[in-house]
Amino acid sequence: MTSEILSRLAAVEGVMFDVDGCLVISDGPAGQEGSALPGAAELIAQMRASGRRVCVFTNGTAQPPAEIAAHLRHLGLGVADEEVLTPAVAAARTLRERYGQQPVLAYGGGGVVPVLRAHGINLIDPDEHRSGAASGAVAVLVGWDTDFTKPKLQFAAEAILAGAALYCTSDAPAFASKDRLNVGLSGFIVAGLSHVTGQPWTVLGKPSAFALETVCWALGTTTESTLVLGDDLYLEASMARRGGAVAGIVLTGMTTRERLADIPGDEMPEIVVESMTELAALFTDADELRMPVSTGLKR
Ligand SMILES: [Mg+2]
Structure with a gap:
């Protein structure tokens, strides 16, 4: 690892951790079931001890952030409720900024609707389709909705x-899990709505600029001083590279060494580690380099 990488890590003030394949290996979205990956809890603690802020961003919207946080703590990972972000949080911030109090039609369960409501989004009741009236929605947001039936499709398509405008939380086809491919639901629904209406969609979760903006907002960091860490070249590394954050990939999930050999240099994550333990050691080296110049200075 070059000294350039170490100085880049030394300048990191906040770290975003992905969940599946990064902090946790599981059989469900957002770390459901599963177990913490080796070194993950220690790295979070090390980041805090070094004065850095941490947050978690999972592209799952099956559960609200507080529920995900409680589960991560149950697995031994020290994160607070407000440090857990999902595309629903990014969506709430983006939709409020773009549309203020104008009505929004949102699809999803407990990981979507209550989160939007808590952020002050003016939501239309999707059951209003029964009235036969137009929704008047300025935006349709699709999240993890396990009950997306024909009436919902009809109502959403008419609004579009x-x-x-059509948005979705994540259109990832699948995510890492222990034994099998775990398929994505939000992208499946939004692709269907796009097919029916001919309209494109905008992703608000990873790897969008909206998601990175939400991460930096939560961490209180600039993009340049933010490390985006995950297991997915598309979701995490490309988001970081495009936005000017530090891109880190851990090879405990979707990405293999063979896969890395095929990608162009300008898409290559700056940091590639086998494990959280390896990254922790790099941070230790980076901070040792930092110490002589930072003594007595407030970070
Ligand atoms: Mg992942």
């Missing part, structure tokens, strides 16, 4: 055809 009447001019509502």
